[in-house]
Amino acid sequence: MILLRREIGEALRQERQSQGRTLRDVSAAAAVSLGYLSELERGEKEASSEMLSAICGALELPLSSFLSTVSDRVAETEAMSAPVQLPVASARAARSAA
Amino acid sequence: MILLRREIGEALRQERQSQGRTLRDVSAAAAVSLGYLSELERGEKEASSEMLSAICGALELPLSSFLSTVSDRVAETEAMSAPVQLPVASARAARSAA
Numbered sequence: 001m002i003l004l005r006r007e008i009g010e011a012l013r014q015e016r017q018s019q020g021r022t023l024r025d026v027s028a029a030a031a032v033s034l035g036y037l038s039e040l041e042r043g044e045k046e047a048s049s050e051m052l053s054a055i056c057g058a059l060e061l062p063l064s065s066f067l068s069t070v071s072d073r074v075a076e077t078e079a080m081s082a083p084v085q086l087p088v089a090s091a092r093a094a095r096s097a098a
Numbered sequence: 099m100i101l102l103r104r105e106i107g108e109a110l111r112q113e114r115q116s117q118g119r120t121l122r123d124v125s126a127a128a129a130v131s132l133g134y135l136s137e138l139e140r141g142e143k144e145a146s147s148e149m150l151s152a153i154c155g156a157l158e159l160p161l162s163s164f165l166s167t168v169s170d171r172v173a174e175t176e177a178m179s180a181p182v183q184l185p186v187a188s189a190r191a192a193r194s195a196a
Contacts, residue, residue: 002161004147048144049102063100064173071169075162 002081006043007073008052011066013041015059029058100179104141105171106150109164111139113157127156 016026027037032051039045040055047055056063114124125135130149137143138153145153154161 001148001151004150004161004165006147046144046146049104050099052102053099062173062176063102064169064176067102067165067169067172071162071165074165075160078160078162 002074002077003043004070004074005040005046007070007077008047009041009043011070011073012037012055012059015061015066015069016041019059021059026055026058030054100172100175101141102168102172103138103144105168105175106145107139107141109168109171110135110153110157113159113164113167114139117157119157124153124156128152 016023023034023037023041027034030037030051032054036045036051037055040047040051052066053063056066059066114121121132121135121139125132128135128149130152134143134149135153138145138149150164151161154164157164
C-alpha cells in the first residue's frame, strides 16, 4: 500500500535539502518542534493540515505546488508497483514447454 | 489558512457523488465506518494515510489522481485568497481626491 505520509515526508525533506536548510531552521520558521518535523520527514507521523500549511509557509512553497510534487511522487511509486503482465505468447510457450 | 483536510473532504465528496454512490456504499467498500467517512467529507477529521488509500481504492481512483485533483482545488483557493493589489494610479487618484 502506498502511504501518503511517507511520500509527504520524503517530499518535505527533499524540498528542505534542496534549499540547503537545516531541520532546526525550518522547524523554527514553521513554529513546530524539531522532533516533530523530523518524524514527519521520516514518514512516521501524519501531518495535521495546520502543521503542513505552516511548514509549506516556512519553505515558501504554495501548498498546491507541494501537493503537485507529492502527486508526481505517488504516480511514480504507483507505476513501479503496478502488477507485471506476462505477454500471452510467453505464457503459452511456458505451458507447452512444461 | 487553507486547510488540506477541507480540500480533501470536498474532493472525496465530489468524486463519490459524481459516481452516484452513497456514503454507505463507499464506506462499506473501504471498510471504514460511515460516520468517519462523513466526518472526512466535511473536513472535520484528518484522514490517516491508510484510510485515504482505502477510500481511494473503494472509489477506484489512483491516489496520485486524487492528489492531483486536490492540488488543483488548493491552487484555486490560493488564487481566490491572494492579496488584492490596487493599481498605483487608482491609489494616487484616491489620495489626491482625499
